[in-house]
Amino acid sequence: MSEPARPANPLLRRLTGSPVVWPILAVAALIVVDLIANPDFLAVRMQDGHLYGNVVDIARNSAPVLLVALGMTLVIATRGIDLSVGAIAAIAGAVACVYIVNAPAQSAASTALQACVLAMAACVGLGLWNGFLVSVLGIQPIIATLVLMTAGRGIAMLITDAQITTVHNSSFEFLSSGFVLTLPFAILVALALFGLTGLLARRTALGMLIEAVGINPEASRLAGIRARTIVWTVYVFSALCAGLAGLMISANTSAADANSNGLWIELDAILAVVIGGTSLAGGRFSLTGTLVGALFIQTLRTTINSIGIPSEFNYLFKAIVVIAVCLIQSAKARALVGSLLRPRGKPQAVPA
16 A cells, blocks of 8 residues: 655745745746856945945846835735836926926035925826726726826926936936945835835734725725725825836936836836735735845846847747746646656556
8 A cells, every 4th residue: 555645844835835935936046047157146346335246236226116016016905006107207207307407506406306306296196196096986997097107108208398308416316326335225215115115014004904905895895994095095105106216217317218217117016016926816915025026027137138138039038937937836837737747657456
């Protein structure tokens, strides 16, 4: 007689069942590929009191995606979607750069601060508009945000007069190229917002209310939760995150380009959220998974450059890797692959 199947290790089963484990392993696998292509990939050096290296570059370049993905995580948790974040990022950069160019003191730090405040105020208005369409008028989120996604680029072009607006303000450029405590300022801003979001979502009742609205909006309303206010809040927060990311993107190039700033960043944000284990059906969400997903997206871009993938195959390679990670996260897909790889013995005769 064959031995009875031994129960799986509870710790191993718990680790493999966590939605964050597989993205972390995927990032580790990409780093291994990068190390094979470049043995000094993980080298970090100190120069002029600042840290430099591939790891630092990955963290800094993933900051805009992480910011947008944080807002997208809470929106998706309420069973919604926000396709307008790329357009909002372009509008924020356009508002800030045009204000700086038209200001009497273009290079002053106060001018950069006023431009950023004005841009964020505009983002609040755009988030209120999205929330109004979704929570008050009851329009499907994908349609409501598609309106601003389409019109937002036009609004940004109107603000910049369809021109690439270049600025020369060191305080504004500090958002992307500045350093604080040897680390890029963009990383610190993204981590600070990540920590604040996690504190509010996991240490207060806000996270539970968001999950309740995402699981069953009608039941949450009957339970006394102001679902409309929750939905309105997450769309405003998403717009603020997108606006901050747009300011970083414009500061990185010292210009506002309505056509390219924030282009397709909404897709990278959605990918980061889904890879991090948050379900598009709403309900439970993982901010830590979103952080890992954003790092995965940027590490994948670096890997594509490291191994020399031709530019015409970049998107194909990226799609293949993302699909593979999503399949690995699926318990059904893993079980199917395991059943196919498992050796099958000959059927034994059953005694009469």
